[in-house]
Amino acid sequence: MTNFSVPSRGEVSANNQEIFDNLKKGLGMVPNLYAVMAYSDTALANYLAFQNAKTSFSGKEKQAINLVVSQVNECAYCQSAHTMLGKMNGLTEEQTIEIRKGGAGFDAKLNALVSLTKEVTVKRGFASEATVDNFIAQGYTKGQVVELVMLVAEKTAMNYLHAITKVAIDFPVAQNLN
Structure with a gap:
C-alpha cells in the first residue's frame, strides 16, 4: 500500500x-x-x-456545509477540522453534531441549507424540487444554490483526498456518530 x-x-x-x-x-x-x-x-x-473564494454564505453557514458533506463522505479528518471551525464560527458542539446528522432544528434557515447540502451530496446533485424550493423559501437565492454546489465539490475533493492518503488527524477528533 x-x-x-x-x-x-x-x-x-x-x-x-x-x-x-x-x-x-x-x-x-x-x-x-x-x-x-x-x-x-x-x-x-x-x-x-x-x-477561499468569495461566497455569500456566512462563516457559520459555510461550516455547516462542510460538516454535512464531510459526514456524508465519512471523512473523520474534515469532520474534526470543521467541528473546530464551526465552533469558532458560533456553533455549539451539540449543533455541530445535529448538523452532521443532517438537520438544524435550532434554525429553520440553516436547516434548509443543511437539508439541501445533504441531498446534493448523497444524490450527487440530484436534489428534489421540494428541497430546493424550501431552500429558496427560507430566503436563499438561486445564486446560492450555485455556490452551494461549488462548496460541496470543494469539500468533497478534500474528503476524497483524505480517504486516499489517510494522513493523521491533527485537530481535536470529532465525536463518532455511529
Missing part, C-alpha cells in the same frame, strides 16, 4: 514552502491534509484559491 507521509517544509517545492510559511503564520500550523497536497507543485495553491 502506498504510504502518504506528511511532507516537511524542506521536502516540498519553493512555491509550496512559501504557502507553508503563510499557513503557519495564519493558522499556527500546516494542517496535515494541506501538507500532503504539496506533493503536487500546483494542487495546494489551486485548492486554497478554491477554498
Whole structure:
C-alpha cells in the first residue's frame, strides 16, 4: 500500500514552502491534509484559491456545509477540522453534531441549507424540487444554490483526498456518530 507521509517544509517545492510559511503564520500550523497536497507543485495553491473564494454564505453557514458533506463522505479528518471551525464560527458542539446528522432544528434557515447540502451530496446533485424550493423559501437565492454546489465539490475533493492518503488527524477528533 502506498504510504502518504506528511511532507516537511524542506521536502516540498519553493512555491509550496512559501504557502507553508503563510499557513503557519495564519493558522499556527500546516494542517496535515494541506501538507500532503504539496506533493503536487500546483494542487495546494489551486485548492486554497478554491477554498477561499468569495461566497455569500456566512462563516457559520459555510461550516455547516462542510460538516454535512464531510459526514456524508465519512471523512473523520474534515469532520474534526470543521467541528473546530464551526465552533469558532458560533456553533455549539451539540449543533455541530445535529448538523452532521443532517438537520438544524435550532434554525429553520440553516436547516434548509443543511437539508439541501445533504441531498446534493448523497444524490450527487440530484436534489428534489421540494428541497430546493424550501431552500429558496427560507430566503436563499438561486445564486446560492450555485455556490452551494461549488462548496460541496470543494469539500468533497478534500474528503476524497483524505480517504486516499489517510494522513493523521491533527485537530481535536470529532465525536463518532455511529
